[in-house]
Amino acid sequence: MRALPERAVAGFTDALIAERFPFLDADQQVSTARFVVGRWRVASQPVRLGTGAVATALGAVAWALAAMGGSAMAGSERAGSGRDAAWGKVVHRLSGRTLPGFSELEQFVVSLATAYAADRWPEAALAGRTLGTPTS
């Protein structure tokens, strides 16, 4: 069982990668998110504490949104997809905004995700653009 901050960082990372890297296919997104969370796990403690606290606060908002939508009460797959959708809403509303704490967390995830995805699939972003996928 992962600790709360790590679960929150994982939820945030999944949603942010879906939002900012739509040109990666589903497997690539999963692999990229796994890399980011793995690097977060070994980051220096001040970095982990700061980003973990912000992600946990955002996770609480996502949880509340999911609960208001009724999905979190179902205790089934729907609850999981409800939380994913809530994370998506939170990230969509905040992504790209300059907010203390959030901007640092976003930069942490985007930087690592970019380094990994560009290293593993250097043509992915260009392929996404060629196919007409929105890239920002």
Next chain:
Amino acid sequence: MIETDILIIGSGPGGALTAARLAEAGRQVIVLEEGDWIDVGEHEPFSLDQMEAQYRNAGQTVALGRPPIIYTEGRGAGGGSEVNSGLYHRPNPELLDDWARRFAIRDLSERDIVEHAREIEKTLSIGTVPGAVTPASSVIERGGAALGWATREVPRWMVYGETSDAAEGERQTMTRTYLPRAREAGASIMTGVRVDRLVKKGRRIVEVRATKRLAAGIAEPLCFRPEHVFVCAGAIQTPALLQRSGVRTNVGHTLAVHPMVKAVARFDDAINVPADVPVHQVKEFAPHISIGGSASGPGLLGLALAPEWARFAEVTADWEHSSLYYAATRTEGHGHVRAVPFLDDPLVTYRLTRGDGKMLVHALERMVHLLFAAGARRVYPSVAEAVELRTAADLTELGQRLKPRDLNLMTVHLCSSVPMGEDRSRAGTDSFGRVHGFDNLRVNDASLLPEAPGLNPQGTIMAIASRNSAAFLAGTR
């Protein structure tokens, strides 16, 4: 309880050299290294895999500030020498004289250092590339020539094969040079051992408490009783350990770095060699600004463009035609390293002055001019909102609206966190690294440099460590 004459904490360039010098002089030496022993070549140089295996916190370390500065530290036997570019500068005589005068450091002239530097240069096989340098390196030379700026090929600790090709060189790191020498002379090198704290009694360190990592999640405590302790854990970990041990006077408050701003340059020709770095540097503006080249694998190119990678997707798709360059500066501002109760990792902060910010923007402008003068088709400065520059004139508009806080900064040169000198009001150690107020506690690494030297510092760090080791042997025999 393990008793020893000399205990060296850290096996990077300072610790490895100290271990070899003292062991070869017949002293009983134990070296403690927190990371693992990883042979050169086990991981592809400058790769994500290498970052995970050989960088502290897998490279996820940052000095907080506006803007924050990402920094990296090597972790493992050989420390930073295993992962850095291998670029060598002999200590600058004028700089040494300046430091000696301004920081009240005894015996720090060129005369006091040169023999140590020569021995290091021989051991590390310091030399220039016998054959052709990489195309990415030629870019710097070409741009400098077009602008009339002084450039030079910086020698490296490298042995080249029969091809004499720059990319085929083998780095002469500490695990290939001083650590094997220390071991041959009888030193014991223990890896996977983290030092938790030093126990002091009066003017002496009487005990060193450590933890030996046995397997994931399993560890055992170790206790050492040394006659002499040398802390050589680097400019972040050395002050953090001293502070955890209650040694705080002038420790950790004067961290100095060379912040770097980077840019991706795209050319018509294929110039990228991902496993190597350019060896040329612009010296026209030294020591205040240095311009050179960085490792440039596709992941690092993408990282420099983040968060706008998708907008400039052709850079990584066509990565052979692009390479990363940097402009590094000295700073007036400085940083702090603070050990935090209950945390293993210290809190690091860095405050750039307004003048530092202007200097960094100025350095970026010079680098962009250099790259266009060398024939770049596009240049992408690594700033908060990445932009594409098509001509040097585009930079004028960018320069006017660019704020220092928009720069994505990083550094690999960290020093000066426990500066040496006889002025006890600002120095953490005496002129030879002995911590003020202690008889048997010494620092012998990058922490001692009184300020950032404005060039790749490893040569200076090692020469001073060698001088200090000689002084120790002369004084305690």
